[in-house]
Amino acid sequence: MYKKLLFTLGTLPMTALAFQIGAWVGGPGQYPQPTKENVLAFQELQGTHMDLISHFALFDINDWDNVEQYANVAKDNGSTLVVTWMANGYGAQDIVKGKTDTYVREFAKGVKNYSEEIWLRPLHEANGDWYDWGVGKANAGNTDANVAEAYRHIVNIFREENVNNVKWVWTTNASNHGSGTSLTGNYPGDEYVDYISIDGYNWGKSQSWSNWQTFSQVFMKAYTALANINKPLFIAEISCSELGGSKADWITDMFEHFATDFSRVFAVMWFSQSKDEEGDWALNTSNAAVDAWKAGIAKMKVLSLDNNTVIRSNAKFSNSGLRLQGGKLYMQTDKAIKASVVQFDNQGRILWQSQVQQFTPGEHAIDVPKASAQSIYKLSVMR
Numbered sequence: 001m002y003k004k005l006l007f008t009l010g011t012l013p014m015t016a017l018a019f020q021i022g023a024w025v026g027g028p029g030q031y032p033q034p035t036k037e038n039v040l041a042f043q044e045l046q047g048t049h050m051d052l053i054s055h056f057a058l059f060d061i062n063d064w065d066n067v068e069q070y071a072n073v074a075k076d077n078g079s080t081l082v083v084t085w086m087a088n089g090y091g092a093q094d095i096v097k098g099k100t101d102t103y104v105r106e107f108a109k110g111v112k113n114y115s116e117e118i119w120l121r122p123l124h125e126a127n128g129d130w131y132d133w134g135v136g137k138a139n140a141g142n143t144d145a146n147v148a149e150a151y152r153h154i155v156n157i158f159r160e161e162n163v164n165n166v167k168w169v170w171t172t173n174a175s176n177h178g179s180g181t182s183l184t185g186n187y188p189g190d191e192y193v194d195y196i197s198i199d200g201y202n203w204g205k206s207q208s209w210s211n212w213q214t215f216s217q218v219f220m221k222a223y224t225a226l227a228n229i230n231k232p233l234f235i236a237e238i239s240c241s242e243l244g245g246s247k248a249d250w251i252t253d254m255f256e257h258f259a260t261d262f263s264r265v266f267a268v269m270w271f272s273q274s275k276d277e278e279g280d281w282a283l284n285t286s287n288a289a290v291d292a293w294k295a296g297i298a299k300m301k302v303l304s305l306d307n308n309t310v311i312r313s314n315a316k317f318s319n320s321g322l323r324l325q326g327g328k329l330y331m332q333t334d335k336a337i338k339a340s341v342v343q344f345d346n347q348g349r350i351l352w353q354s355q356v357q358q359f360t361p362g363e364h365a366i367d368v369p370k371a372s373a374q375s376i377y378k379l380s381v382m383r
Contacts, residue, residue, distance in 0.1 A: 019258070019300035020266060022052025022082065024237070026273035026282055034070050039077055042272065045284055047294050052119075053079045054236075054269055059087045060103055064110025075116050082169070082236065082269065085122040087150075092123070092133050092142045095150035104154055108161040121169035121236060122154050123147060125199055126186045129178030135186060136178015144185035151188040167194040171236050174200030174222045183225040196229055197236035198222045201271075202250060204241030206279040212244035215254045223262060234267035239281035240289075248288035255296030263378070328365045336360055342378045343369060 023046075027038035034053050043050055053074045057067050067083060074081035090100055111118065126147045129136030135144055155168055170193045172183050187193070200218040203210035219235075226233060240250045258265050270293070274282040284290050323330045329341060337359050343352040352369050 020051035020234070020268075021046070021048065021297055021300075022050055022054060022079075022267060022269035023283075024054035024056075024269065024271045024273060025050075032273065034073055034081075036073050036076070039073055039079075042283075043077075045290060046297065048297055050077065050079050052082050052267060052269055053077070054082050054084065054271075056084045056086060059085070059090060059100055061088075063103070064107045064114070067107075068110065068114060071114060071116065071118055074118075080117060080119060082119040082121065084124055084236070085120050086131070087123060087133055088131075090132055091140050092126075092146040092150040095133070096146055096153055098153075100154075101157065104157050105161065108158045108163050111158070111166060112161055112163040115165055117165045117167065119167045119169050119195070121171050121197065123151050123186075124169075124171035124236070125173040127176045127178075127181040127183060128173045129181075134178065134181075136176070136181040138178070143180065144182060147186040148188040151186070152192050155188075155192045168192060169195045169197055169236065170231075171197045171199055172222055172226070174198055174218050183222050184229065187229065190229070190231065193231055195234060196226055196231045197234050198226070199237035200235070201238065201279065201281070202240040203279055204244035206241040206243050215250060215257055219257075219262070223264075232266055233264050234269070235265060236269050237271045238268060239271040239279070239283075241279045241281075242285050242289070243280070246288075247286060248292040251289060251292035251296060255299050258296075258300060324368070327367065327370065329368045330363060330365055331359065332363045333359055334361050341366055341368065 023042055025034050025038045025042035026032050027035070027041065032038055034055050039050065039053060053070070055067065055070045067081075071081045087095060087100060094100065123133050125131060126134055126142070127136065128134045129138065131137065132140060133142055133147060133150065134140065135142045135147060151170070158166060170187060176182060187196075198219060200222065202213050202215070202218055204212045223233075238254075240247045254268075258268065270283055271281050272283040274280045274285065283293055331341075338356060339359060340356045341354040354366060354368075
């Protein structure tokens, strides 16, 4: 388990973020959408730009022409649209048998013609019992095997149509619900996935069956389970109730985990819409919660230095540091540590990783691949 992310160093533009911020922005009414007005309102609320904008699209109901308007909102905002693609009304075997092929293929053609990059996450939270494709849904005939096959079937249709502007996101719920479910059992395979993600909520006392949980209590089991999948990881849905504890403190603690033992997470997307039948998920249920979110974003932002390099420090090793020079990464530490160096691009994709090494106190030179204009290096210290 990685214990502490010490430093991040790269050659990104000085205004770049190494950590990405996104949201389902919510808005007025029962069924708000990520319109320009709602996106701008959320950005004003959090006081900074959104990197990722969430949208939910339903099979058969929302064709590409419908979704494209929100993709354009994201594009015009300088953001990426993340589409949660919901196969409502279909079990996994229905998809495998081709019952959704016509709809999926037409959607794929529309995305291809659009040409801008979007992220698609079909069949999310399949380790639950609430969706038609969920393994835990009673008498639905869904299994880990056919859910994974259904995911691959959808991706293969896009490949048949030569669609090259989609990043595929596989999502597990933070906890299992229903018979036969597991956190990673329905994973479709590395060749079908670009990013992996987790959805999780602290329901607090909002329901008769729920209790307050810390961020770690909600997410640690899933985060640990995904450790063996070598794909960039982010939090695709997250929120916290005000009932049963301090939402603001929970958000503060969340960002502290992102800077320490959850350092693999490269983005977080807040679900900012309260629902009467669920919970008070909106970010602005209190000024304190909003302030904690703003402070957390500031914590995760990179600090600009000279020469167009950026560095983020979360170190407790007082004299630790990284510098890139002449094809080598120089690392200074005043304590013996066991660590590896990971090279990422600015969307969190792993480009290269060194072997874990034992470093004695002092300066060490590590041979690294040539850095592109978008490379970031992270030193991850092991227990």
